[in-house]
Amino acid sequence: MSWNQFVTVTLNGLTLAALYFLVAVGFTLIFGLMRVVNLAHGSLYLFGGYVGWTVADRTGSWILGALAAAAVAAVAGLALQQALLRPIQGQDLREALVTIGVSIVAADLMLAQWGGFTYGFSPPAAISGGARLPVLGIGYPKYRLFILGFALVVGLALWLLLTRTRLGITIRAAIDDRDMVSAVGVNVQRLFALMFAFGAALAGLAGVVGGSALSIASGEDARYLLASLIVVIIGGMGSLAGTAVASLLVALVEQYSLALFPTYAAIVSFLLMVLVLALRPQGLFGRPA
Amino acid sequence: MLDRYGSQRLSRRELLRRAGLLGLAMPVASGLLAACAREEATPTTAPSAASPTAAPAATPTAAAAQTPAAAASPTVTVGPAAGEIVIGVLATLEGAFALFGDEGVRGVEMAIAEFGGEIGGKKLRIVKESTDATPQVAREKARKLIEQDRVDLIVGPLSGDEGLAIRDYAKTVPDKTFVNGTSAAQDTTLRDPAPNFFRFSTDGVQWMAGLGTYCYEEKGYRRVATLGEDYSYPYSQVAGFLLEFCRLGGEVAAQFWVPIGTRDYSSVISSMPTDIDAIYVILGGSDAVNFLQAYADFGGQAALIGGSSTIDQNVLEARGNIRQRVIGIPGAGPVAADNPDKAWQDWVNAYKQQFPQGLTTPSLFCWGYYVNAKGLLLGLQEVDGDLSDGQKKLQEALAKVEFDGPTGHIALDKNxxxxxxxxxxxxxxxxxxxxxxxxxxxxxxxxxxxxxPEEQYLALGSFTRDNPKCEDIHRVFGS
Incomplete structure (x- = not known):
């Protein structure tokens, strides 16, 4: 592997990790707080992507599309949580099955609405095209660097939110012991709704941000759900740091194996998951039961 | 309240276990459930006005146009009622290949409409069943069609590996008749064929005829890399391209095989050798779009050569800026959109009239299912809808069917x-x-x-990710 190739593949891994992080972080936060394995998370990603594309196509503004995607996914997530999940709160298996059901229905509805076409975005001119990287001495697409920066900002903002604000402290307390938090007078239900909408909004936003790097089409929902699951299982469910590290691991492993032995790339990330589960069943950053 | 929570809360470990299990079960479960949900029995109304002649090309009547609408009122009839022939259609109606499957079903509906929805006084009814492009599910669904829905005949499947699975399955039910959809792995009929499996569409190797020569002689490409998804159909396509390209003196610098559904091609692109004239790409649907997008983003310099599905109409109609990146890519396949042949033009018009919501021009998937269904119906017409005696008469008649389709004459070989x-x-x-x-x-x-020459050709062996190499082709055929 030449130096140039090594740098490019590493950057590819980092940018893909950024994308995985954006999708998986909402998934893991929802799980951490509410113990809900939201198997409709991929559908929220795809839904956000489709709506974002439609809005961007109508208005000509990619940014409006991204905002619309986040807003619509947040509303959809909130509706899912309030209407379907709240009545069966605390029954883990039922919650998981309901979300699987929702994801299947949603996939067919979206197929009916947007068809099986592949959709590609046109990001603003400022972040499209290539850039020459100083020091490393290679050309790289600007948009991918944007994703990397964007995920860093989101990650940092989340970290500050969780460690520095009152809301964040409440959330962390609720992740540790929600019964206690509810006993001291915090409206846990409101916290749940907020968190669910927030996680869904991130997924919807990722639909546009990620869809612009790759593309969106029918079937992407399952792909991203699987990617999110692998990431949070490796990272430890409910852990922000775990999600970041696992995104990096999964994406780098995926990209290196695509570059070195593309034929077997598909199994490598699963091998990684198997390895982590065998040695550390709670995930890298998860706490043992 | 607290108690209830406490007792119902699972341990983290247990949750992880369940979550992991669900995660793995999910793609399978959703595939199955979604597939079940999509299955519908479609009564094909007999449009009495349509002329039931053998080649009533392109006279879709108003009645014919109603065929898809009839799908909205599914009946629950199981098994053939008296005086009807039930045709099972296998196609990928959801997931990444959903658009292809829709096109396939359109092809079948066009053929049935041409025959006025009935043959020998028997109504034709179709039962659609969705697969997910994997051989296991294709086989499962074919079994379901035959054992539960009791269909007489099957049209399909769509994808390469599925075709191999259905061929093997066909051997276990010799008294049912199968015609292909668009599955194009060469070995389905070349090696160890099933006596009751007929393919009126050409295969992945045949679809490349002429392309290697065109790229070498007209485009002047001498050295290429190939990139394809890792299964039987792309193996056939790459082989078909190399068979011509290598014999003329072309060279292959490197070959890349990626899993189906690879999202991010950036690292594959950066691993491409730099001393090449062109990259031969055979990826389907959104995989093709993802590759083209990444290739443009990374400022790829080498020219591109398209496999049949890489530049299929389904990809060309992808929404967004990707469209501008494919102009000028040479490719080959069983259809060409601007074919001036009248039969093709008439067929395209019939397609547009019957499916106003369809593509701007029918894709190769529509073509494949159409010619296969048409071949089947011509055979049925020959025996006047007689399916008795384990469909022997039909199968004999089918082997002899020849017709002029939208892309010219089609006849079957001994396989x-x-x-x-x-x-x-x-x-x-x-x-x-x-x-x-x-x-x-x-x-x-x-x-x-x-x-x-067939003997030498068979000596090349089954096409795989490592076979053929240019050297093998030189060794067997000379250069």
């Missing part, structure tokens, strides 16, 4: 595999801004060995 025309094309932008595959050259009467 019940089509010999038909093939088209070298180049992606172009039409006056209305739509992209299409512009006809460059017609290669007539392409057989399964591309006109090479």
């Amino acid at each position: 019940r595999q089509a010999i038909a025309n093939n088209y070298v094309t180049e992606v172009a932008e039409g006056p209305d801004g739509n992209l299409y595959n512009k006809l460059v050259k017609v290669v007539e009467g392409v057989n399964q060995t591309l006109g090479l």
